[in-house]
Amino acid sequence: MLSGLALSPAFAQETPITQGIHAQQRDAFVSHLMKQMTLEEKIGQLRLISVGPDNPKEAIREGIRKGQIGAIFNTVTRPDIRVSADPTIILTPAPREIVNIALEQSGIDPNGKYIGFGLRNWKGLDTALPEIAAAANYAYEKHGLTPVFVPIEFPSDLMPAERVGALLHCPWHAVRTRQPIEVTIGILSRMKTVVGIRLHSLMFSAGQGVPVVGMSYDIKVDGFLKYIGSRTCLQLSSVKAEPLCRLIDECVSGALDNEVHRTAEMLRERESENVKGAAKLLNISDNQLGYVTNVPAGCGLI
Numbered sequence: 001m002l003s004g005l006a007l008s009p010a011f012a013q014e015t016p017i018t019q020g021i022h023a024q025q026r027d028a029f030v031s032h033l034m035k036q037m038t039l040e041e042k043i044g045q046l047r048l049i050s051v052g053p054d055n056p057k058e059a060i061r062e063g064i065r066k067g068q069i070g071a072i073f074n075t076v077t078r079p080d081i082r083v084s085a086d087p088t089i090i091l092t093p094a095p096r097e098i099v100n101i102a103l104e105q106s107g108i109d110p111n112g113k114y115i116g117f118g119l120r121n122w123k124g125l126d127t128a129l130p131e132i133a134a135a136a137n138y139a140y141e142k143h144g145l146t147p148v149f150v151p152i153e154f155p156s157d158l159m160p161a162e163r164v165g166a167l168l169h170c171p172w173h174a175v176r177t178r179q180p181i182e183v184t185i186g187i188l189s190r191m192k193t194v195v196g197i198r199l200h201s202l203m204f205s206a207g208q209g210v211p212v213v214g215m216s217y218d219i220k221v222d223g224f225l226k227y228i229g230s231r232t233c234l235q236l237s238s239v240k241a242e243p244l245c246r247l248i249d250e251c252v253s254g255a256l257d258n259e260v261h262r263t264a265e266m267l268r269e270r271e272s273e274n275v276k277g278a279a280k281l282l283n284i285s286d287n288q289l290g291y292v293t294n295v296p297a298g299c300g301l302i
Contacts, residue, residue, distance in 0.1 A: 118201020
């Protein structure tokens with residue numbers, strides 16, 4: 001409280017001429033106030049209290065009245081909390097013809113059958129590489145799916161792709177040129193399933209209704225897969241080919257198709273909360289927000 005008074009507008013905006021006078025006024029005010037405070041009240045100014053079961057609001061109000069509490073936190077009232085999704089979830093893929101051109105430029109037949117991989121460098125990747133390669137070979141031999149490595153962060157994601165590719169005994173491709181994000185999403189949408197370490201390879205794919213297998217290196221990957229209700233997740237640090245192949249089988253079998261499509265719809269619905277929340281904050285309609293942000297209403301803030 002005292003520091004707040006010292007920094008209040010009454011003592012701010014000092015000029016060289018008034019600085020000395022204001023400093024004297026401030027010191028005199030604080031000194032006078034301190035003399036009126038009891039030792040208990042002075043100690044109370046140093047207490048920072050969190051609202052919770054141990055400190056109910058009524059007890060905190062009483063403590064403030066008695067000068068026994070200097071500040072509180074965890075007290076922001078949010079009456080309208082909404083769970084939304086990353087706006088990138090509902091980005092529209094590039095037109096089919098554009099995606100076809102990008103695939104052909106990478107030597108990939110637009111009409112082929114593929115399993116996508118979204119890899120990244122991370123601690124533990126070295127031991128996982130042979131397991132990932134074994135699963136990619138399995139997907140080709142068992143399901144006729146050619147591995148395609150799709151970089152999210154270009155060009156760094158190409159390095160793990162090349163390392164896995166060197167271990168493969170089957171044909172494989174990599175998208176070796178930087179693509180607009182809409183084209184990348186379009187490419188991922190062509191995959192029968194996507195195996196990803198990169199969070200956004202999983203997000204983009206799930207948003208397009210493509211079954212995903214996550215290899216988690218961070219709680220954010222676990223959190224996303226849990227958020228969409230996915231059971232197809234392994235820890236990167238302990239990934240093995242056998243369970244990875246089983247998850248690929250499950251994704252390719254079609255058993256998850258209904259669940260995956262529900263997930264895509266749920267993500268789009270959740271993302272629409274971004275638009276509604278922003279429109280409410282700005283006190284404008286959803287349609288006006290779409291116009292202001294130069295994207296269609298319902299497509300979120302990009």
